[in-house]
Amino acid sequence: MNKNFINIKNIPNLTLFLLLIGLYSVIFAQPQFNPMAAKPGSFSRMGFGPRGIGLGNGLSALTEGNLVSYYNPAASVFQKGTSFQTGYSFLSLDRQLNFLSFTRRFEFFSSKDTSSDRKPTSVAGLSAGVINSGVSKIDGRDNNGLKTKELSTSENLFFIGISNRFSEKFSLGLNFKFYYYKLYEKMTSTSVGVDAGALYRLNDNLSFSFTLNDLNSKYKWDSGPIYGQNGISSEDKFPLLKKLGVCYKNTDYNFFIVGEFESSNAGTNIIRLGAEYNIFEGLYLRGGIDQFNLSNSDWPTKPSLGFTYFYNLSDYVLGVDYAFMFEPYSSSDRHIIGVNFNF
Numbered sequence: 001m002n003k004n005f006i007n008i009k010n011i012p013n014l015t016l017f018l019l020l021i022g023l024y025s026v027i028f029a030q031p032q033f034n035p036m037a038a039k040p041g042s043f044s045r046m047g048f049g050p051r052g053i054g055l056g057n058g059l060s061a062l063t064e065g066n067l068v069s070y071y072n073p074a075a076s077v078f079q080k081g082t083s084f085q086t087g088y089s090f091l092s093l094d095r096q097l098n099f100l101s102f103t104r105r106f107e108f109f110s111s112k113d114t115s116s117d118r119k120p121t122s123v124a125g126l127s128a129g130v131i132n133s134g135v136s137k138i139d140g141r142d143n144n145g146l147k148t149k150e151l152s153t154s155e156n157l158f159f160i161g162i163s164n165r166f167s168e169k170f171s172l173g174l175n176f177k178f179y180y181y182k183l184y185e186k187m188t189s190t191s192v193g194v195d196a197g198a199l200y201r202l203n204d205n206l207s208f209s210f211t212l213n214d215l216n217s218k219y220k221w222d223s224g225p226i227y228g229q230n231g232i233s234s235e236d237k238f239p240l241l242k243k244l245g246v247c248y249k250n251t252d253y254n255f256f257i258v259g260e261f262e263s264s265n266a267g268t269n270i271i272r273l274g275a276e277y278n279i280f281e282g283l284y285l286r287g288g289i290d291q292f293n294l295s296n297s298d299w300p301t302k303p304s305l306g307f308t309y310f311y312n313l314s315d316y317v318l319g320v321d322y323a324f325m326f327e328p329y330s331s332s333d334r335h336i337i338g339v340n341f342n343f
Contacts, residue, residue: 036266040219040236041179043133044157047290047325049087049099050338054306054323056288058260058272061209061245063201065276065284066319066340068101069127069161072211072245073173074197076125077165079105080342087321087338092330094137099338101129125163125173132156154182161195169201177217186225193217193238209245214238239266254278258288269294274304282310290325300328306336316343 036042047053048070055062059071063078066085087099104127107120138151156179163173175195182188197211217238224231242263249256255277262270274288286306293299306323321338 036239036264036268039239039266041155041157041214041217041238043097043155044131044179044214045241046097046133048129048131049085049101050306050321050323050336051286051308053290053325053334053336054286054288054304054321055258055274055276056272056290056302056304058245058258058274058288058290060197060211060243060260061199061207061247062256062258063199063207063247064249064256066342067103067127068129069103069125069159069163069173069175069195069197070101070129070131072197072199072209073127073161073175073195074163074171074199074209074211076103076127076161076163076173077105077123077171078199079103079125079127081105082343083340084342085321085338085340087336090335090337092327092332094135096132096134096136097336098132099129101127103127123165125161125165125171127161127163127175128159130156130158151184153184154180156180159195163197171199173197173199177214179217179219181219183221184226187221187223189219189221191217191219191238205249205251207247209243209247211241211243211245213241213243215240239264267295284308284310286323302326302328308340310342316341 036045047057048068051066052059052071063075066083067075067079069076082104085099085101089097091097106124108122109118110121134152134154136152140148140151142148157177159175159177161173161175163171165171177193177195179191194215195211195213197209199207199209201207219236222231222233243260245260247256247258255275257275260272271292271294272290274286276284276286278284284307288304290302290304291299292301302325304323304325306321308319308321310317310319319340321340323336325334327333
């Protein structure tokens with residue numbers, strides 16, 4: 001975290017620019033069908049935690065602050081200290097979306113180098129997390145239309161990412177993902193997928209990234225346990241996502257901008273933008289835009305805003321996160337709160 005205080009009068013025009021973009025997106029958003037929402041695993045593409053969602057989910061090239069391999073498995077080598085994050089989302093229509101993650105960087109030194117200013121011979125990163133999603137209070141009915149009981153679904157993603165820094169500028173990482181979906185009492189499915197990522201820091205101000213998401217991820221279904229001989233088996237493949245990211249950091253004004261381009265085999269080409277500003281010690285403001293689809297100009301974008309406040313407690317730092325994201329197809333928008341520990 002940056003410890004410098006900044007006069008609020010010196011806030012750059014970036015903040016106003018992002019607010020105007022967000023207002024434009026809200027006013028001109030029109031209801032359109034989102035093909036990615038109909039693809040399996042849509043809950044896992046909603047973002048991770050208040051910080052990521054508040055930045056428009058374009059964090060694949062980010063190397064600052066609390067990091068998680070969800071966005072780029074190669075980024076965990078840049079984590080400072082150890083980060084533990086948890087988050088809860090307030091959603092409409094009896095939905096839930098919860099987050100939990102742990103990220104740590106490991107440095108290895110040569111036993112022959114005993115100098116006080118020695119540098120690590122290798123740096124590795126570990127990041128693990130869980131996303132829990134579901135819908136409750138579903139009205140169950142029998143064949144005659146009579147009410148039986150309330151039903152619920154649960155969809156979960158468990159992931160663990162490992163990364164290695166091959167030089168001061170370049171790192172690679174892999175993210176191993178396990179999906180578990182409980183659709184009905186006797187209808188469940190699991191899947192194993194992989195993310196691959198690369199991150200290159202050109203200098204202290206500029207970094208680039210490339211990631212592939214959900215390699216081999218798919219759900220297999222068998223309705224035989226419910227319908228017997230009339231049951232069928234099917235397979236639903238997750239969309240393959242290819243992402244190019246960039247991050248620019250301005251150390252004079254203590255802000256950074258992230259951008260990302262995502263292409264999928266579902267025919268989407270999406271732009272994401274976000275910025276974070278350290279307004280004064282411990283307080284970070286952010287804003288972003290998600291789902292700007294170049295393939296469909298009428299597809300509604302999703303602006304977001306958020307903040308984090310850090311407080312030092314002896315040997316560790318406690319942070320409180322909040323994010324708001326516009327949700328066009330819902331009766332209310334998303335509100336995400338979270339707590340993070342750094343030690």
